[in-house]
Amino acid sequence: MRRLxxxxxxxxxxxxxxxxxxxxxxxxxxxxxxxxxxxxVAGRVLTxxxxxVRGKKIEAVGSALAIPAGAEVIDLSGxxxxxxxxxxxxxxxxxxxxxxxxxxxRSAVELAYATLPNPRLTLLAGFTxxxxxxxxxxxxxxxxxxxxxxxxxxxxxxxxxGAYVTISEGAGAMTGLAPDVIxxxxxxxxxxxxxxxxxxxxxxxxxxxxDHIKVLATGAVxxxxxxxxxxxxxxxxxxxxxxxxANFGLKVEAxxxxxxxxxxxxxxxxxxxxxxxxxxxxxxxxxKKAGTYLDMDIYDGECIQSSPNTPADFLEHDRxxxxxxxxxxxxxxxAGVKMAxxxxxxxxxxxxxxxxFAFMVRYGMTPMQAxxxxxxxxxxxxxxPELFGSVTSGKSADIIAVHGDPTVDVSVxxxxxxxxxxxxxxxxxx
Numbered sequence: 001m002r003r004l005x006x007x008x009x010x011x012x013x014x015x016x017x018x019x020x021x022x023x024x025x026x027x028x029x030x031x032x033x034x035x036x037x038x039x040x041v042a043g044r045v046l047t048x049x050x051x052x053v054r055g056k057k058i059e060a061v062g063s064a065l066a067i068p069a070g071a072e073v074i075d076l077s078g079x080x081x082x083x084x085x086x087x088x089x090x091x092x093x094x095x096x097x098x099x100x101x102x103x104x105x106r107s108a109v110e111l112a113y114a115t116l117p118n119p120r121l122t123l124l125a126g127f128t129x130x131x132x133x134x135x136x137x138x139x140x141x142x143x144x145x146x147x148x149x150x151x152x153x154x155x156x157x158x159x160x161x162g163a164y165v166t167i168s169e170g171a172g173a174m175t176g177l178a179p180d181v182i183x184x185x186x187x188x189x190x191x192x193x194x195x196x197x198x199x200x201x202x203x204x205x206x207x208x209x210x211d212h213i214k215v216l217a218t219g220a221v222x223x224x225x226x227x228x229x230x231x232x233x234x235x236x237x238x239x240x241x242x243x244x245x246a247n248f249g250l251k252v253e254a255x256x257x258x259x260x261x262x263x264x265x266x267x268x269x270x271x272x273x274x275x276x277x278x279x280x281x282x283x284x285x286x287x288k289k290a291g292t293y294l295d296m297d298i299y300d301g302e303c304i305q306s307s308p309n310t311p312a313d314f315l316e317h318d319r320x321x322x323x324x325x326x327x328x329x330x331x332x333x334x335a336g337v338k339m340a341x342x343x344x345x346x347x348x349x350x351x352x353x354x355x356x357f358a359f360m361v362r363y364g365m366t367p368m369q370a371x372x373x374x375x376x377x378x379x380x381x382x383x384x385p386e387l388f389g390s391v392t393s394g395k396s397a398d399i400i401a402v403h404g405d406p407t408v409d410v411s412v413x414x415x416x417x418x419x420x421x422x423x424x425x426x427x428x429x430x
Contacts (some may be wrong), residue, residue: 004014006313009013010039010171013256018177021117023129023412025104025389026105027055027348027430028053028054028056028072028197028294028423029052029053029054029070029071029072030052030053030071030072030073030074030397030423031051031052031053031067031068031071031072031073031074031176032053032073032074032081032399032420033049033050033051033073033074033075033077033218034048034049034050034076034077034079034080034081034401034419035045035047035048035076035077035078035080036080036081036082037049037051037061037077037080037081037082037403038080038082038263038368038371038391038406039390039391039394040082040083040368040371040372040375040376040389040390040391041376041390043336043368043372045080045407046063047341048063048408049061049062049063049081050063050065050076051081051391051399052065052068052418053311053397053399054197054421054423054425055397056288056396056397056422056424057278057394057395057396057397057423058391058392058393058394058395058396058397058399059298059393060393061392062328065181066090068087069098070385071248073133073211073350074354074418074425075400075430076418077405078403078430079401079402079417079418079430080345080356080389080391080401080402080403080404080405080406080407080412081094081392081400081401082371082375082399082400082401082402082406082413083148083224083388083389083391083395083398083399083402083421084126084127084128084129084388084398084399084400084419084421085125085126085127085128085129085155085341085353085374085375085413085423086118086127086128086129086130086131086341086374086378086379086380086382086388086389087122087127087130087327087341087343087345087353087376088130088131088133088161088272088293088295088340088341088342088344088378088381088382089129089133089274089295089297089344089345090122090130090131090132090133090343090344090345090350090353091129091133091135091344091347092118092119092122092130092132092141092144092155092158092344092345092350093115093118093132093135093140093141093144093160093348094115094135094137094140094311094346094352095111095115095350096118096347096349097307097309098304098307098309098310098314099311100136100174100175100176100223100305101174101176101177101224102104103136103137103174104177104183105173107139108186109197111137111140111143112143112154115140115144116263117350118155118346118350119144119148119153119154119155119156119158120154120155120306120325121238121350121351122155122204122345122350122353123154123155123156123419123421123426124154124351124416124419124426125353125354125416125425125429126350126354126372126400126413126416126419127156127353127354128156128157128159128388128398128419128421129156129158129159129204129376129378129388130156130157130158130159130160130345131159131212131253131342131381132144132145132158132160132384133161133209133253133255133274133342134161134163134172134214135162135164135212136163136164136174136187137160137162137186137187138162138163138186138187138189138190138268139162139186139189139209140210141158141160141161141162141210142160142162142208142209142310144158144161145158145160145209145211146161146209146294149294150225151370156421156425157388157396157398157421157422159212159382160209160210160211161188161203161205161208161212161213161253162189162190162205162208162209162211162213163188163189163205163214164190164214164216164231165190165192165198165201165202165205165213165214165215165216165231165241166190166192167191167193167232167233168191168193168308168344168360169222169225170191170215170219170225170232170233171215171218171219171223171227171230171232171256172190172216172220172221172223173191173224174187174316175221175224175225175226176224182247183423184373187360189204189405190205191207192237194237195236195240196236196240198237198240198241198244199240199241199243199244199386200235200329200419202241202244202245202248202250202342203244203248206245206426210250211250211251212252212253212271212382213245213247213250213251213252213253213268213275214242214249214252214253214254214255215233215234215237215238215241215252215253215255215265216232216254216255216288217231217232217233217238217254217255217256217261217262217264217265218230218231218232218255218256218257218258218261218262219257219286220255220257220317221257221314221317221318221321221346222304222314222317222355223362224311224313224400224421225264226317227317228257228258228278228317228321229257229258229278230258230259231258231260231264232417233261233262233264235264235267235268235375238254238264238265238268238270239268239269241269241270242269242270249268249319249330249380251271251272251381251383252269252270252271253270253271253273253274254270254273254274254354255274255275255335256273256274256275256276257275257276257278257287257321258276258278259278259279259280259283262276262278262279263282263283263286263382266286266287266290267286268290269290270292271292271293271381272292272294272295272340273287273292273294274294274295274297274342274379275295275325275344275389276294276296276325276328276329276332277295277296277321277324277325277328277420278294278324278325278328279294279323279331279332281331284328284331284332284337285335286308287332287337287338288336288337288338288414290333290422291338292326292331292337292341293336293338293343293377293381294329294337294338294339294340295340295341295357295381296328296329296332296339296342297327297337297342297343297344297347297358297402298322298325298329298359298360298363299343299348299355299356299359300343300344300347300348300356301321301322302346303347303348304318304322305322306345309430310338324331326359327363328361328365329360329364330364332364332366333363333364333365333369334350334364338377339365339369339373339377340372340373340374340377340378341356341360341370341374341377343356352414354413354414355414356369357371357406357410357411357413357414358375358410358411358414359375360410361410367406367407367408367409367410367427368407370410371406371407371410371413375389375390376390377389378390389402395422396421396422396424397420397422397423398420398421399418399419399420400418400419400420401414401416401417401418401430402415402416402417402418403415403417417429417430
């Protein structure tokens with residue numbers, strides 16, 4: 001009887017049709033009608049273009065494309081379409097406060113909840129990618145990046161530093177406390193005081209998920225007890241940072257206000273100088289020769305000076321620096337130095353990142369150059385030009401649209417009406 005049962009079971013298996021696996025669901029197909037499309041690679045504006053988006057990627061761009069059957073059509077024919085904007089200097093995972101010590105008044109969990117609105121505000125402003133350049137409470141930015149990637153919260157694609165790599169009591173340290181106050185490790189994670197300590201911090205950050213490394217080469221405006229004109233990391237420490245980061249395939253950006261600190265960082269091989277406030281003619285020539293990007297936040301002085309809550313010592317640090325930075329920005333543009341778009345968002349409220357475009361034009365850029373700084377140049381600096389930075393076949397479907405022509409009046413980028421990131425529409429007010 002057992003043999004008969006086995007034979008019957010075998011017969012059933014051989015004669016019943018096999019059940020094929022269900023085919024994967026087709027990727028969503030979207031076609032965008034673009035009345036004007038900014039070709040940031042060629043520096044021109046195209047008209048009457050179609051952008052075909054399949055899933056998360058741009059499949060094709062052109063004026064003579066056939067609309068695929070079943071595609072959803074988004075009509076932006078009365079608008080100007082651009083690639084999603086990129087801000088290379090943000091602080092999304094820290095609270096936007098004029099007083100850094102506000103961080104120690106909150107637990108790690110409270111800080112995480114308090115910063116939740118920041119990525120959404122940034123994304124809806126048209127910035128689909130950011131390079132976040134440091135947090136006081138280490139690795140909050142790693143957690144925020146991962147939450148966005150997992151779809152838990154809306155926000156831009158984030159490339160994060162993990163922590164500030166700084167000297168003790170330096171520009172990236174939590175200063176202004178009594179000397180007998182001992183901070184927990186996550187509030188002093190990146191402190192280093194020799195080339196070997198710099199290497200150790202970078203090894204730890206690479207292990208914990210940092211996408212790039214932020215070093216502080218000079219003093220800072222928004223740090224108690226600091227002097228923006230002082231030199232902090234030595235040339236040897238900066239060289240160690242660049243060398244060690246390269247071992248993990250990571251780029252280094254250097255906060256630097258003072259001329260010698262800027263030049264020390266350029267000679268060490270950093271990818272970009274953040275602020276570059278007092279860069280001199282020699283520094284400009286060095287940056288151009290080395291291909292170092294300048295990431296100059298020439299708008300945020302408006303927020304520092306206008307806020308009633310800015311501490312008095314910060315106002316004193318900032319005195320005279322804003323106009324000097326803007327004039328040096330003009331010099332760097334004229335010299336043909338590579339420029340990327342960075343706002344220091346968090347100093348100004350999150351979501352108003354685009355206000356800097358008008359200042360960049362006021363101080364020497366054409367509107368197209370300013371747009372390129374926030375698209376193709378920014379993608380090159382971050383190291384992923386194959387992924388974002390232009391509306392091009394094969395790249396991520398990060399697309400925004402505005403009324404008006406930003407290549408004529410760049411301020412229209414302050415009012416983005418349409419935002420798509422990775423093929424998903426997050427804002428549609430067309």
